[in-house]
Amino acid sequence: MIVERSAYRLELDRDGRRAVLSSPAGDHWLTLNLLAAFDTLEGLDETLAFTSTTAGDTVTVERESTRWGRAGMSLACGEAALEVRAWVEGTGRLADVHLLGGRLAPAAGATGFFPSGRSLTTLFSPNPGDPARLVRSAAEVAVIGVSGDGQLGRGHWFFTPAPLQLALTDDLQDRWLGLGIEAPVAELTFVQAVYRPGDRAFHLVLEHEGHTVVEGRYDAPALVLSPGLASPYEGIAKQRRDLAARGAAPPVRERDAPAWWSRPMFCGWGAQCHLASLGLGPAPALATQENYDRFLGALDEHGLVPATVVIDDKWQSTYGANEPDAAKWPDLKRWIAGRHERGQHVLLWWKAWDPEGLPDELCIRRPDGGPVAFDPTNPRARALLTAVMHELCGADGLDADGLKIDFTARTPSGSLLRTQGRGWGIALLHQLLEVVYAGVKESKPDALVITQTPHPSFADVTDMVRLNDMLRLDDPGPVPAAAVVPQMRYRAAVAHAALPDVLVDTDDWCAPDRETWRAYLEAKHELGVQSLYYATHLDLTGEALGEDDYAALRRAWGAA
Numbered sequence: 001m002i003v004e005r006s007a008y009r010l011e012l013d014r015d016g017r018r019a020v021l022s023s024p025a026g027d028h029w030l031t032l033n034l035l036a037a038f039d040t041l042e043g044l045d046e047t048l049a050f051t052s053t054t055a056g057d058t059v060t061v062e063r064e065s066t067r068w069g070r071a072g073m074s075l076a077c078g079e080a081a082l083e084v085r086a087w088v089e090g091t092g093r094l095a096d097v098h099l100l101g102g103r104l105a106p107a108a109g110a111t112g113f114f115p116s117g118r119s120l121t122t123l124f125s126p127n128p129g130d131p132a133r134l135v136r137s138a139a140e141v142a143v144i145g146v147s148g149d150g151q152l153g154r155g156h157w158f159f160t161p162a163p164l165q166l167a168l169t170d171d172l173q174d175r176w177l178g179l180g181i182e183a184p185v186a187e188l189t190f191v192q193a194v195y196r197p198g199d200r201a202f203h204l205v206l207e208h209e210g211h212t213v214v215e216g217r218y219d220a221p222a223l224v225l226s227p228g229l230a231s232p233y234e235g236i237a238k239q240r241r242d243l244a245a246r247g248a249a250p251p252v253r254e255r256d257a258p259a260w261w262s263r264p265m266f267c268g269w270g271a272q273c274h275l276a277s278l279g280l281g282p283a284p285a286l287a288t289q290e291n292y293d294r295f296l297g298a299l300d301e302h303g304l305v306p307a308t309v310v311i312d313d314k315w316q317s318t319y320g321a322n323e324p325d326a327a328k329w330p331d332l333k334r335w336i337a338g339r340h341e342r343g344q345h346v347l348l349w350w351k352a353w354d355p356e357g358l359p360d361e362l363c364i365r366r367p368d369g370g371p372v373a374f375d376p377t378n379p380r381a382r383a384l385l386t387a388v389m390h391e392l393c394g395a396d397g398l399d400a401d402g403l404k405i406d407f408t409a410r411t412p413s414g415s416l417l418r419t420q421g422r423g424w425g426i427a428l429l430h431q432l433l434e435v436v437y438a439g440v441k442e443s444k445p446d447a448l449v450i451t452q453t454p455h456p457s458f459a460d461v462t463d464m465v466r467l468n469d470m471l472r473l474d475d476p477g478p479v480p481a482a483a484v485v486p487q488m489r490y491r492a493a494v495a496h497a498a499l500p501d502v503l504v505d506t507d508d509w510c511a512p513d514r515e516t517w518r519a520y521l522e523a524k525h526e527l528g529v530q531s532l533y534y535a536t537h538l539d540l541t542g543e544a545l546g547e548d549d550y551a552a553l554r555r556a557w558g559a560a
Contacts, residue, residue, distance in 0.1 A: 008022070008024065038068065038071065038086075038218070047102055068090040071089070084100070087218060094208040100115070115202060125166055126494045129156050138168055140197060141194065141195060142166060142194070145161055150473065150475075176235065179224075181224075186430075209413065233497040244456075261529070269313065271535040287311060289328060309344055309347070319357065323357075347404050353432070365417065366418075377419045389442075464502060485520050492527035505529055521552055521556055
């Protein structure tokens with residue numbers, strides 16, 4: 001079987017389990033392995049035998065599996081893209097699902113795991129990792145998901161989740177081949193998708209961790225291969241359209257956003273960190289009314305009045321219950337009302353998942369009963385969270401104007417953890433944000449919700465996407481200062497491609513030095529909403545802001 005299109009050429013091998021994908025001129029791109037493996041907690045999935053058939057421009061492979069009653073996949077060749085659909089029938093708790101690769105133990109011949117082959121050498125991931133690099137070798141791992149932190153090997157937490165859309169190219173980097181995972185968000189029950197490379201090879205792994213229970217037929221998300229892309233961002237924008245056409249993401253629409261959402265904002269985290277650098281205590285302990293009055297007073301002295309003030313970590317007594325800490329904020333409601341009288345708006349920093357202050361029975365728990373995270377599958381927990389949102393943003397509560405949501409990368413991970421209901425991974429995070437977003441909007445329809453979730457299917461739970469921290473401060477070695485502006489441009493391009501109908505929060509922390517901070521300030525107007533994290537000094541170097549810096553801020557804010 002040979003399929004020729006304007007953007008690609010596909011030739012099925014005689015063995016029926018591999019297909020060569022090449023350019024229209026015949027330049028090799030990928031050799032696709034048409035096996036898969038749906039491993040379970042009960043055991044690994046191995047293929048003992050397979051049959052391959054063709055009908056029109058579709059290849060179907062059915063395989064004899066050691067774990068499933070039936071298993072197979074199809075490869076459909078469209079005009080502009082190819083779609084791979086793998087499936088199984090039977091019962092089991094999914095662990096890792098391997099796509100474009102699988103184990104083979106035939107009656108005769110080679111045995112083991114067989115990935116797909118590749119000649120393409122460069123990989124683009126929309127999930128930021130090392131801030132010093134925008135692309136990587138196709139021989140390196142890439143992860144897109146909802147779990148990560150600053151520790152070594154886990155630094156893929158800036159976007160949780162990023163679009164599930166990778167791209168490969170050759171050394172010329174003139175055309176790209178997109179690799180997209182597409183399904184309704186409720187079916188994204190894996191914690192992360194992993195591009196797993198090999199020696200001139202690769203395959204994809206979806207890590208379900210035993211929380212997806214199969215009873216009957218299960219179809220993995222569609223894997224869409226899109227050749228001939230002018231850039232990886234074109235692939236991300238195409239995926240948004242594809243998902244909307246599948247009913248798996250909201251269509252792009254013009255939003256009736258209040259004007260104040262787009263005006264300059266001040267977040268106190270960088271200023272808190274500067275005070276911490278002076279030995280005044282941990283940064284979260286410095287989120288006080290006294291300090292925020294001082295921060296805003298310093299800005300006011302220089303003619304800078306932010307339209308929005310974000311009170312950052314930790315204004316509350318507990319992360320779970322989110323009651324104001326009276327020792328830090330004697331009357332937070334009155335303070336917010338005072339800002340309203342000045343024509344300003346106030347957002348509260350909200351930490352996702354943290355169970356501090358919550359009853360254990362409302363949490364995702366370990367086998368010993370210890371709480372790990374808030375459980376959005378628990379109806380009682382959802383009701384409590386809705387009540388918290390009403391208290392934070394309702395007129396009868398604190399009357400805040402929205403939330404800056406952080407720590408979505410703390411989405412629970414682990415096969416032994418237990419929820420009350422169904423849902424895991426990316427889908428579980430969306431469940432959490434659904435409750436938060438609905439509760440905030442019920443309390444105040446024009447409230448602003450900021451997340452770090454530029455996946456197209458999260459367009460319905462966010463108003464603004466934050467580009468997140470400039471640096472990974474826990475990385476060993478020198479701070480890559482020169483990489484900040486290109487890195488933030490790349491992140492903004494990802495967000496705009498996936499969510500063109502959502503605003504972008506440009507962020508501002510942590511600036512490696514004053515020169516880099518100024519360079520990024522000059523670029524922010526091209527990327528999104530002006531965001532300032534400092535009032536008098538940078539935190540990492542201790543450099544003071546001078547009158548020329550304040551003048552640059554006044555110009556930038558005036559233009560905004």
